Amino acid sequence: MRWSNFTFLVKKGVHSVWYNRLMSFASFCVLLVSLLLVGLSALAGANINVVLDYVEDRNEVLVFTDGDLLQTETAEISEALMSSVYTTRTGVNFYSKEEAWVDFKQENPDADLIYERMDFNPMPNTFIVTISDLTKISDAVRDFQQIDGVQKVSAPHDFAEFLIGIRNTLTIIGGAIILALVVVCLVIIYNSSRASVFARRQEINIMKYVGATNSFVKIPFFIEGLFIGILAGIASWGLTQVAYTSIISLFGNDVTLWRALDLANLIEFKRISWIVLAANCLAGSLLSGTGIIMSMGKHLKV
Amino acid sequence: MVELKNVEVFYKDSGVDALRDVNIRINDGEFVFIVGDSGAGKSTLLKLLTNELLPTKGRVFVNGYNLSKLKKSKVPKFRRSIGMVFQDFRLIPDMTVFENVAFVLRITDKAKKYIRQRVPYVLNLVRLADRAKSYPSQLSGGERQRVGIARAFATDPGIIIADEPTGNIDPRLSYEIVELLLDINKCGTTVIMVTHEHDLVQYFGGRVINLKDGEIFFDGSIPMGGKSDEME
Numbered sequence: 001m002r003w004s005n006f007t008f009l010v011k012k013g014v015h016s017v018w019y020n021r022l023m024s025f026a027s028f029c030v031l032l033v034s035l036l037l038v039g040l041s042a043l044a045g046a047n048i049n050v051v052l053d054y055v056e057d058r059n060e061v062l063v064f065t066d067g068d069l070l071q072t073e074t075a076e077i078s079e080a081l082m083s084s085v086y087t088t089r090t091g092v093n094f095y096s097k098e099e100a101w102v103d104f105k106q107e108n109p110d111a112d113l114i115y116e117r118m119d120f121n122p123m124p125n126t127f128i129v130t131i132s133d134l135t136k137i138s139d140a141v142r143d144f145q146q147i148d149g150v151q152k153v154s155a156p157h158d159f160a161e162f163l164i165g166i167r168n169t170l171t172i173i174g175g176a177i178i179l180a181l182v183v184v185c186l187v188i189i190y191n192s193s194r195a196s197v198f199a200r201r202q203e204i205n206i207m208k209y210v211g212a213t214n215s216f217v218k219i220p221f222f223i224e225g226l227f228i229g230i231l232a233g234i235a236s237w238g239l240t241q242v243a244y245t246s247i248i249s250l251f252g253n254d255v256t257l258w259r260a261l262d263l264a265n266l267i268e269f270k271r272i273s274w275i276v277l278a279a280n281c282l283a284g285s286l287l288s289g290t291g292i293i294m295s296m297g298k299h300l301k302v
Numbered sequence: 303m304v305e306l307k308n309v310e311v312f313y314k315d316s317g318v319d320a321l322r323d324v325n326i327r328i329n330d331g332e333f334v335f336i337v338g339d340s341g342a343g344k345s346t347l348l349k350l351l352t353n354e355l356l357p358t359k360g361r362v363f364v365n366g367y368n369l370s371k372l373k374k375s376k377v378p379k380f381r382r383s384i385g386m387v388f389q390d391f392r393l394i395p396d397m398t399v400f401e402n403v404a405f406v407l408r409i410t411d412k413a414k415k416y417i418r419q420r421v422p423y424v425l426n427l428v429r430l431a432d433r434a435k436s437y438p439s440q441l442s443g444g445e446r447q448r449v450g451i452a453r454a455f456a457t458d459p460g461i462i463i464a465d466e467p468t469g470n471i472d473p474r475l476s477y478e479i480v481e482l483l484l485d486i487n488k489c490g491t492t493v494i495m496v497t498h499e500h501d502l503v504q505y506f507g508g509r510v511i512n513l514k515d516g517e518i519f520f521d522g523s524i525p526m527g528g529k530s531d532e533m534e
Contacts, residue, residue: 004414019396211382
């Protein structure tokens, strides 16, 4: 196809958006609401993941060593922990028996007399280990207990299971909600596209009668769909930004809640602004473009 | 050339025999009126000629294409070889007169320069050069039909098939439309015009094919301004 004829079809597609403005506006609104709902749900899901990640990262396993180990033996344990598949190199912190004893005495100042009469330090050397994957906590505990010089491993199994349960439930519920929204949106978009194409079936008929190939007929309709989709993508991006920042600022106003949930880690919109814009425009244009093309099927059989 | 050999069309859904053993041969450069009452088979015949419908039996040849065996992928190319004029004009509403005519040339991937020369030429032929920038909604019925004729003629097709081209316009202008089609015919283009307006056919005369209950009742020439019993 010649470039001039292709650009004509592109121009026709864009022009048709305005010419059929009522149907275009209806498609635009449907897309806008759909993208807004799916976008906000996806952002909520992402934030829940961030909060869960943060809570999980603070979940620590305590590895107590035998009473009197040499410095080299302690270093060997440290190396063994760091090279474990269940940890990361930065997730292993040494908490010496001296530090532990000082902290213990500070936390329990009423027992001063007992401390004075004790001529030894009863606290063990401890490694505070952050597990990289919370679901593997039992395997990690088993692995750490095999290390020479390790006396005991203490892990919050119940808390870990609780967190895993929350994540799994939220993943399933969140996934189902997003999937349902996507399906509902696809059905609505498909129907609005069908209505739009039905209103212009005669135009398609004419093109076919005068010898246009299916692809020649589809190009301007596809361009029209892309254009509406991009416009809806941009508009939904703006609305998502307003809605999202408003919701985040609601949390921000309640300092206690903020601190309790550690919501300082919530995703800032400006960090993901371009991603949201690109995703909205891409999803909007593809949904709209393909929706129109799919709706044209039976009208092309002339 | 158009040729129908022993053509039969049977609509299974309604159980109607729309065409029965129809044999027609229309040579290049002819002007033919196809007449008949409602349900006579005129529309079915047109659908056969535009490959909208396949015959139940027999063979249909148009412009060298055997439509009974035409692959789907070849249909657009075949349709570009004929020009269609419709009763309801079928102009694309969001395109100007110029764009409507140019559209068929774009389909055949003609160069911009050629389109700029050809479209004014055909618009001039149908005396609509001054309405090139108008939209179909801004034209009268007669003008719209002239755009339809310009569009059909733009690609210089071998055949123009006109389906009741005067059906939706002022009777006074009907003669003008047929004269326009006759002018195009004089350029060597075969014209097949379907109509139910007997007065018009009798006025212009020429070859007439009269369909009745799916069969050819009459196929012959009548004189200009004349009358034929077979026409009734």
